[in-house]
Each structure stands twice: as structure tokens, then as C-alpha cells.
Amino acid sequence: xxxxxxxxxxxxxxxxxxxxxxxxxxxxxxxxxxxxxxxxxxxxxxxxxxxxxxxxxxxxxxxxxxxxxxxxxxxxxxxxxxxxxxxxxxxxxxxxxxxxxxxxxxxxxxxxxxxxxxxxxxxxxxxxxxxxxxxxxxxxxxxxxxxxxxxxxxxxxxxxxxxxxxxxxxxxxxxxxxxxxxxxxxxxxxxxxxxxxxxxxxxxxxxxxxxxxxxxxxxxxxxxxxxxxxxxxxxxxxxxxxxxxxxxxxxxxxxxxxxxxxxxxxxxxxxxxxxxxxxxxxxxxxxxxxxxxxxxxxxxxxxxxxxxxxxxxxxxxxxxxxxxx
Amino acid sequence: xxxxxxxxxxxxxxxxxxxxxxxxxxxxxxxxxxxxxxxxxxxxxxxxxxxxxxxxxxxxxxxxxxxxxxxxxxxxxxxxxxxxxxxxxxxxxxxxxxxxxxxxxxxxxxxxxxxxxxxxxxxxxxxxxxxxxxxxxxxxxxxxxxxxxxxxxxxxxxxxxxxxxxxxxxxxxxxxxxxxxxxxxxxxxxxxxxxxxxxxxxxxxxxxxxxxxxxxxxxxxxxxxxxxxxxxxxxxxxxxxxxxxxxxxxxxxxxxxxxxxxxxxxxxxxxxxxxxxxxxxxxxxxxxxxxxxxxx
Amino acid sequence: xxxxxxxxxxxxxxxxxxxxxxxxxxxxxxxxxxxxxxxxxxxxxxxxxxxxxxxxxxxxxxxxxxxxxxxxxxxxxxxxxxxxxxxxxxxxxxxxxxxxxxxxxxxxxxxxxxxxxxxxxxxxxxxxxxxxxxxxxxxxxxxxxxxxxxxxxxxxxxxxxxxxxxxxxxxxxxxxxxxxxxxxxxxxxxxxxxxxxxxxxxxxxxxxxxxxxxxxxxxxxxxxxxxxxxxxxxxxxxxxxxxxxxxxxxxxxxxxxxxxxxxxxxxxxxxxxxxxxxxxxxxxxxxxxxxxxxxxxxxxxxxxxxxxxxxxxxxxxxxxxxxxxxxxxxxxxxxxxxxxxx
Numbered sequence: 001x002x003x004x005x006x007x008x009x010x011x012x013x014x015x016x017x018x019x020x021x022x023x024x025x026x027x028x029x030x031x032x033x034x035x036x037x038x039x040x041x042x043x044x045x046x047x048x049x050x051x052x053x054x055x056x057x058x059x060x061x062x063x064x065x066x067x068x069x070x071x072x073x074x075x076x077x078x079x080x081x082x083x084x085x086x087x088x089x090x091x092x093x094x095x096x097x098x099x100x101x102x103x104x105x106x107x108x109x110x111x112x113x114x115x116x117x118x119x120x121x122x123x124x125x126x127x128x129x130x131x132x133x134x135x136x137x138x139x140x141x142x143x144x145x146x147x148x149x150x151x152x153x154x155x156x157x158x159x160x161x162x163x164x165x166x167x168x169x170x171x172x173x174x175x176x177x178x179x180x181x182x183x184x185x186x187x188x189x190x191x192x193x194x195x196x197x198x199x200x201x202x203x204x205x206x207x208x209x210x211x212x213x214x215x216x217x218x219x220x221x222x223x224x225x226x227x228x229x230x231x232x233x234x235x236x237x238x239x240x241x242x243x244x245x246x247x248x249x250x251x252x253x254x255x256x257x258x259x260x261x262x263x264x265x266x267x268x269x270x271x272x273x274x275x276x277x278x279x280x281x282x283x284x285x286x287x288x289x290x291x292x293x294x295x296x297x298x299x300x301x302x303x304x305x306x307x308x309x310x311x312x313x314x315x316x317x318x319x320x321x322x323x324x325x
Numbered sequence: 326x327x328x329x330x331x332x333x334x335x336x337x338x339x340x341x342x343x344x345x346x347x348x349x350x351x352x353x354x355x356x357x358x359x360x361x362x363x364x365x366x367x368x369x370x371x372x373x374x375x376x377x378x379x380x381x382x383x384x385x386x387x388x389x390x391x392x393x394x395x396x397x398x399x400x401x402x403x404x405x406x407x408x409x410x411x412x413x414x415x416x417x418x419x420x421x422x423x424x425x426x427x428x429x430x431x432x433x434x435x436x437x438x439x440x441x442x443x444x445x446x447x448x449x450x451x452x453x454x455x456x457x458x459x460x461x462x463x464x465x466x467x468x469x470x471x472x473x474x475x476x477x478x479x480x481x482x483x484x485x486x487x488x489x490x491x492x493x494x495x496x497x498x499x500x501x502x503x504x505x506x507x508x509x510x511x512x513x514x515x516x517x518x519x520x521x522x523x524x525x526x527x528x529x530x531x532x533x534x535x536x537x538x539x540x541x542x543x544x545x546x547x548x549x550x551x552x553x554x555x556x557x558x559x560x561x562x563x564x565x566x567x568x569x570x571x572x573x574x575x576x577x578x579x580x581x582x583x584x585x586x587x588x589x590x591x592x593x594x595x596x597x598x599x600x601x602x603x604x605x606x607x608x609x610x611x612x613x614x615x616x617x618x619x620x621x
Numbered sequence: 622x623x624x625x626x627x628x629x630x631x632x633x634x635x636x637x638x639x640x641x642x643x644x645x646x647x648x649x650x651x652x653x654x655x656x657x658x659x660x661x662x663x664x665x666x667x668x669x670x671x672x673x674x675x676x677x678x679x680x681x682x683x684x685x686x687x688x689x690x691x692x693x694x695x696x697x698x699x700x701x702x703x704x705x706x707x708x709x710x711x712x713x714x715x716x717x718x719x720x721x722x723x724x725x726x727x728x729x730x731x732x733x734x735x736x737x738x739x740x741x742x743x744x745x746x747x748x749x750x751x752x753x754x755x756x757x758x759x760x761x762x763x764x765x766x767x768x769x770x771x772x773x774x775x776x777x778x779x780x781x782x783x784x785x786x787x788x789x790x791x792x793x794x795x796x797x798x799x800x801x802x803x804x805x806x807x808x809x810x811x812x813x814x815x816x817x818x819x820x821x822x823x824x825x826x827x828x829x830x831x832x833x834x835x836x837x838x839x840x841x842x843x844x845x846x847x848x849x850x851x852x853x854x855x856x857x858x859x860x861x862x863x864x865x866x867x868x869x870x871x872x873x874x875x876x877x878x879x880x881x882x883x884x885x886x887x888x889x890x891x892x893x894x895x896x897x898x899x900x901x902x903x904x905x906x907x908x909x910x911x912x913x914x915x916x917x918x919x920x921x922x923x924x925x926x927x928x929x930x931x932x933x934x935x936x937x938x939x940x941x942x943x944x945x946x947x948x949x950x951x952x953x954x955x956x957x958x959x960x961x962x963x
Contacts, residue, residue: 018352053858056861056862058858058861058862060852060853060858062747062748083867087864087866087867088864089864090861090862090863090864091862091863091864091865092864095862095863096859096862098855098858098859100855103854103855103856104855104856104859105856105859106856106860106874106878107856107878107952107953107954108877108878108881108951108952108953108954109874109877114860117860117865117869118860118863118864118865121863121864121865121866121869122863122864155953155954157953157954168859171859171863172863175863175864458637458638458641459641461634461638461641462638462641462642462645463645465638465639465641465642465934465937465938466642466646466930466933466934466937467892467893467894467895467896467933467937468892468893468896469893469896469897469899470895470896470899470914470929470930470933471930473896473899473914473915473918474646474649474650474918474926474929474930475649476918477917477918477919477921477926478649478650478918478921478926550764554764554766557766558766558767558768558897558900561766561768561900562899562900562903562915562919563919564918564919574766577768577769577772581772581904584772584775584776584780585776585780585781588776591772595765595766595769595772595773598765598766598769599761599764599765599766599769602763602764602765603760603764606760606763606764607760
């Protein structure tokens, strides 16, 4: 396997709050290769967005803190880079589409202002004003927004949710990143729009051969959009495999629980949920974080956290039920 | 911890909420400091006749042999030109300040809140227009000025000062509650109550009002400070308490003449005002943080 | 367009409000115990003189008639006569108002500029010593009455250190520039008399700062907490995440939305400024409108009191409209909210 373009290794993050320290990320391990489409699945609150914010180094730093970890991009550790270097990686190297397009756009500036600023600082060449504007219009057309010139003069409040999300996608793509992080890009939209946006994203990514990290809590979406899937629970990766392998042969009890929880069109009764709740990050269980809810837990699961190991070709699990092959 | 009976469970819930709130509130050092200030001042005010070193100095008292003494062990804050102990007068002065705050708020909050509820619930109708226009009229004048104007036409006294401040203060509560009520009005729980046929009174006071309480409460704590500030400004000008009443504002005014030499006559009462207002401010901020966190 | 309609609506509303205010203040000033005419003329004036003046001021007639006389006079620019200065209140206004406006505007400027600056710096460097000192300062500023500041500054910087003058608008030796606006600084600037300009500013520093501190502290607090909140917002993270340089993000994309709550309360803070001017002018012996007003109130000078309240009401209304315009200018959501109904 070629070396990964983006490699997250052993990422631990804690948040300092009133009541103490929230140990949010507990050793996240992830690799993305050139042109690869990776899906990151997990329930709300498991740390997906936090991980991605670390990659771009935009984690809000008074409460949040990266305690241990390496995030390499083209072999260089992002966490150790100088501010100028990171700024160059942002946008041109890695770009992110936020979950809530309304929150991600500055309400008091026009779309044009924000988009053109991103293009200006994100491009590899020194562009003049006309060029920047032309590119802005071009990228707005790419995301199938009608009347791009007028949109440049609009404020976010004048656009609908779907249009705002298209603008955010446009902004992310305008810098021609090598890795695109799409953080639940359709969660806050209507179902009908969701489909359009997903299709659009798929096309654009296909066209440009950009690597994508597609974050979602929906198994259905990940199946459509990703080649390889990472399953995340309570701050760490519990399983990762190529898409068909994962859906065909889920190994980790949590993944199995997730699959069971999806209702099937072919019938077979009401889908089952997974009993229990996500752990308290203030006092997380010392061993495997899923152990309190795990129907297959064995002795020793509560003592230490299982490492992510490869048990079949391309298939990794973090569970004491399996041995490294 | 269970309280089995039906009466018990509602009470237990309220008590639990209160305890949780208190826990959060007490974690914030700033609020605790404010609480300490306010309690101490209230204590001093209530028990002034017993706690003050020279309680008789609060009234008509002269002793020229001890006049204008700088701070000493005998008189911790010094004496004024009549030989009265300033510290004792400050304790009694707290009475007037606190009384002003309490009375004004007691007069202002009920009608102000009710008007706001009514105007907010019937938003868009003539009731709304009338109430809010009247509120606008009262708010059209910078606060202190209206109070001064009203005070000036009445005989200067503490009572009249309180009336004047009340007259200009009520619109703020109406505005606050109007904003809250008119947005809450469209919430599901209100519509549900309407559909069920609940009376207007019930909706206003049992559905909408409880959701406004935290904002009202925060504002009240902060307002105690502001009212005391305005009250002291009125007394400073001579439109509030009259001599020999030991009011903090009047004391500052009297003492101002003797600056810089007998600085203690004006400075200690001024510090007393500041500490009082600070205490309420800190508590108010603490409440604001407390309720904001709960909303998240 | 939208803006003109907005202004027109506000003006209409303001006229109504001012009208209501005039009735309110009229009622307050007329429904009083005591005999203002007797007070004005003194205990030894003969009864016929008192009666004469009473008739002249229509004080014997029913309230609505009195209001009618007053209102029609006011609409013709005649606000009656002051019982004490014995001349038209309008003339009194012309003489004293500019001094107060000058002071208020200067104080307002200090308050807005430094308040926002301090708050922005504190917000940017949250939870450091810079932030903490600004917070302490703002607590002190907020709880201390203006008159206490005024006294302290007068004492410390005026008498003890002697850095600033303690009374008046100009030093005796300086010639006063020709009266164009009545505001000494503006007049001096317009007539090129820079010595007078400097001197006048020097005289304004202490009273203006005493007035401004309370509002400055408020502005600083609000700016600080807004900036500190907005720093965590997604749009800031997104801007940084796309590679926009941090400097630009802070100075442009963070600052503008953060100014909105601060500017919104500028109107209110300016109002307290006008209110506190009464005390500060008294302490610094500033020959201004508020001092005139306080004296009128203490002497129950009816026409003067009504006029003072009305004039300040008008000023406040204008300031509010301006503030609302600026806020609408900064925040497109307000401008456009009506259109989309979102």
C-alpha cells in the first residue's frame, strides 16, 4: 500500500470544563490515501468533528487540548508545523465542509466577500481581482447555483439552507484541496435536498479525484459515498474495513449493533437499538469504552482499551474478541 | 431519594432544582463574593442600631469637640463636621439604600411584568400597540432625567425619590417580558394550553410567566444595584433624603465640600455605595451565567 | 428604498412618542403642590403682582387649556419664559445646550472608542492578565456613580496634581472663537484658532472622562463577551480552516459581527451620559444645559423644566434613530429580515 496522504495516529484530546477534564478522543487512528473516499461513521458525540478540527488545527483551544498524537500530511506532522505552514495546508491541502451551513457562513458579510477571500488566500498563484471573481462565479456554477453573480452580492440570510450548503461546498472546492472533509453535509437539510447534495458531491469528487473523508451517522449514506469505512465510538476507532467487507462481515459488536439498528425494507420486524448510553467523558471506563453496553463482553474488557489491529486483509478491529492475524 | 406522595414529588423536584442551581451558583467565585457582600450589607442594615458603634449619631447629633476627626481606632471612618461617626452613619445609610431598592422593585416589577405579559400575548393587537407606545414614551427620556424632573416637583424626601424612580423604572420590565412573552407565545406548550381551553390567566401566569422568571430574576438582582445608584445620585443633588437622615448619596454631597482635606467624609460613603452596587452586580452576573448555562 | 422607509417610520413613531412625552412632562410639571409663581417672585412680592404673573402664565385655567397654550407656543418656537432668568426659554436653550452637547459628544466618543477597544483586546486575549485587568476595571467603572468619579478626578487631577483646570470651558486668557455652533471646540476648529481648540479640549477632559467611564465599562464588558463568544463560532473556524490569515480573520471577520451588540446599547449608554451630565456639570461648574436644568428643577421653574425634558427627549430620540441605522448597516439580517420573513 502506498503511504497515506493524511495519517492520524494515536490522537488524544481533552476538554477542560467546569466539572473537570472531558477525555473526548482516546487514541484515534486513521489513514486516507490519494483519491480515496473514506467514510467515518459514528453516533452524535463520539468525536468525529473534534478529530477533523484537529486535522485543520482549528480546535477551539482554551477548552480543547491535544495531549498526544501525530497528524501527518505528506509525511509532515501538522501539529508541529509553524503557523504559516499550517495556513498553507489549510484550504490548498485540506478543506472542510461544516455540518451546519448557516453557522459556517459569517452572517454580516456577503457570500462574494467570503468566497473571494477564500479563493484569494487559498490559491497557489497570486491572482488579481478579476481572476478571483471569475473563479468564484465558476465554482458557484459548478455547484449548480443559479445566477452566481447575484449570489455573490447576497448575504447568507437571503439564501435557503440547501443553497447555503452548496456555497459551503463551493468554498471548500474553490481552493482545490487534496483532501476534502465533508462533515455531515446533509444532516441539516431536507431529505429531498439531501439526495441532490450527495449526488453533487459525488460528481465533483469524482471529477477532481480528491480524497474525501465523509462524516455521517447514517450507514445508508456511507454505503453510497465511501470506499472504505471507519466506525467510531466514544473517542476512538473501533473498526475499519473496505465498504463491502464491513457491511458483509461486521466484526465489532458495536458495528453489528449499528447494522441491526437500521430498519430493512425487506421486513423482519422492528429494528433493535443498542441499549445503554455513550460513556461519561469525565469518568470514562478504564477499559474498552463500549464494554458497559457490549453484549459480547468478556473478562478483561473492562481492564484495558483494546488496540486497533488487523484481523483480515484490510480489515481492522479494536476488540479483545479478535486476534491480530 | 424518593418522596412518594403526589405532593411530595413536585416539591422534591423544585427542591432538587434549587439545590442544583445553588451548587452551580456557588461554584462561581465571583457570585459568591457578591453574595457575601450583599449579605453583610443587609445584615449591617437590619441590625444597624445594635451593630453600629455610635447608633445615636445617625440622627440629630452634634459634638463639635469631635468634629472632623480623621479615621482612627475610635472612629474607623472618621467623623464629619458635626462630630458624627461616619461608619455608624454608613450602616444606617445602607438601610435607605436597600429600602429604596426593595421598595422600587416591589412597586415596579408586578405591574411591569403583567403589562409585558399582556402586551406580548396579544401581540399585534391594539393592546400591544397601546401598552408599548406608552412604554416608549416613558423610555424616551434618559432615565435619570425623568426621575429628577419628578422629584423636583415634589417635596424632596426619600419616599418621593422612590416614587420618582419607580415611575421611570417600570417600562424596562414591560419591555423585557414583552420580548420574552411574544416569542414564547408561539411555542407549542402555549398552543396546547389554548386548545385545551385553559383560561387566559392560566396561560399567562402558569405557562408563559414561569419561563420568563429566570430573566426577570437576573434583571432584578442587577437592578438593585442600579436603583441604589440612581437613588444616590438623587440624594446627591438634594432631591432625595434630607439631612440629618444618613443617606449615602447625601453624605457624599456633604463631604464633597471638604475635599481634599477632610477626604474621609465623602470617600467612605462613596466606597459604601460602590461596594453595595458591586455586590448586586456580581450576584446578577452570577445568575446570568447560571441561567445561560442551564439553557445550553 | 428600504432605508428611507425605515427612517420615515421611525420618525413618525418618534413624533408620536415626543408628543406623548410632552403631555407626560406637562402633567408632571403642572400637577404639583406649592406655588411656583410665589416662589419665583419671593415672599414679599405684592399679591397683585403674583396674580398678574399667574394670569400671564395661564396657571388659573384648566389643564387642557394650559397644555394648548404651551403646545401652540412650542410649535411656534416659543417655549415660554423662565421664571428665573426672565427671558425666553428658547434663548436659554441656545446659550446652554451647545456646551452640554459638546461635552456629551466628546464623552460619547471616548466611551465608544475606548470601550470597544478595551473590550476587543480583552476578548482576544481571554483569560489572560489583560482580560482580567479589563474586567476589574469594567466592574469598577460600572458600579461607581459618575458623580463619585467626577469628585475624585476633580480632586486628584484638578486640585492635587493640578494637571487639568477645575472649572469653566476656557481659561481666562484665551479669546473665545466666534460663535458659529456654540460649541467652543467646533467653533475654534472652524475659525482656525488652534490655541482655543487645545484649551477647550483641555478643559473638557476631566468632566468628559468622568461621564464616559460608566458607559465605557459597559461597552468593554459587552464587547469582550461578544468577541469571546464569537471566537468559538463555526464561521470563524471555517474562515481559518480555509487558510484565511489569522490577522484578517480577527480584524475583519471577527470584529464586525462582534460590534453589533455593543453598538446596540450605545444609545442607552448615551442616555445615561445625558442623565449623569446633570451631576457632572454641577460639580465642574460647566455652564451647560443640564446644570441649567437641575437649577430649574430645584427652583420649580416650570417652563424651563418642561423645555429641558423635551429637548433631551428629542436628542435621545435622534441618537436612537442614528444608532439603529448603524446597527442595521452592520447587520444585514436586520435590514433584510423583513424581506424574507425568516
